Amino acid sequence: MVALTDEMKETIAKNRVVPMATASKDGIPNVVPMASIRVVGDDTIWIMNNYMVKTLRNLEENPIVALYFYDPESRHCFQVKGTAEIKTSGPDYEMFRDRVRAKSDRFPTRSLVVMKITDVFECMPGKGAGKKVL
Ligand SMILES: Cc1cc2nc3c(=O)[nH]c(=O)nc-3n(C[C@H](O)[C@H](O)[C@H](O)COP(=O)(O)O)c2cc1C
Numbered sequence: 045m046v047a048l049t050d051e052m053k054e055t056i057a058k059n060r061v062v063p064m065a066t067a068s069k070d071g072i073p074n075v076v077p078m079a080s081i082r083v084v085g086d087d088t089i090w091i092m093n094n095y096m097v098k099t100l101r102n103l104e105e106n107p108i109v110a111l112y113f114y115d116p117e118s119r120h121c122f123q124v125k126g127t128a129e130i131k132t133s134g135p136d137y138e139m140f141r142d143r144v145r146a147k148s149d150r151f152p153t154r155s156l157v158v159m160k161i162t163d164v165f166e167c168m169p170g171k172g173a174g175k176k177v178l
Pocket residue numbers: 061074075076077078079080081092093094095096097098099100
């Protein structure tokens with residue numbers, strides 16, 4: 045099982061906007077900025093679907109997600125891959141919906157993307173670039 049380190053969780057928390065990559069079943073890539081992101085436990089990331097269009101369509105036909113996180117201060121960069129499940133109800137959805145709406149009630153909070161992390165890769169340049177770390 046993949047377990048994010050405390051250092052990785054700190055880097056994730058510092059990233060205010062994260063690139064979220066998905067692909068259609070035919071392999072057409074799509075990347076968008078996401079701000080409503082939260083780490084839950086050691087192997088899960090929640091992302092709020094406020095305005096997803098192609099992203100949501102892609103997840104419905106091909107539930108694979110990739111994100112990367114970069115902290116220029118500590119010079120940490122890692123890429124996270126995983127599988128997504130979409131929730132439109134239930135305690136997890138409601139908890140994150142309330143948290144996102146507390147920031148602004150204009151967010152539509154349509155659904156919760158639950159990303160189970162399957163792999164983590166190094167993305168700083170150099171000798172370790174591209175290596176699987178978890
Ligand atoms: C700074 C920034 C943060 C964003 N955060 C989110 C977010 O947390 N959730 C969301 O659904 N859309 C967010 N968006 C909108 C998406 O990036 C994007 O516009 C939307 O998913 C539609 O693109 P798509 O058709 O490729 O999915 C954000 C956009 C910007 C510019």
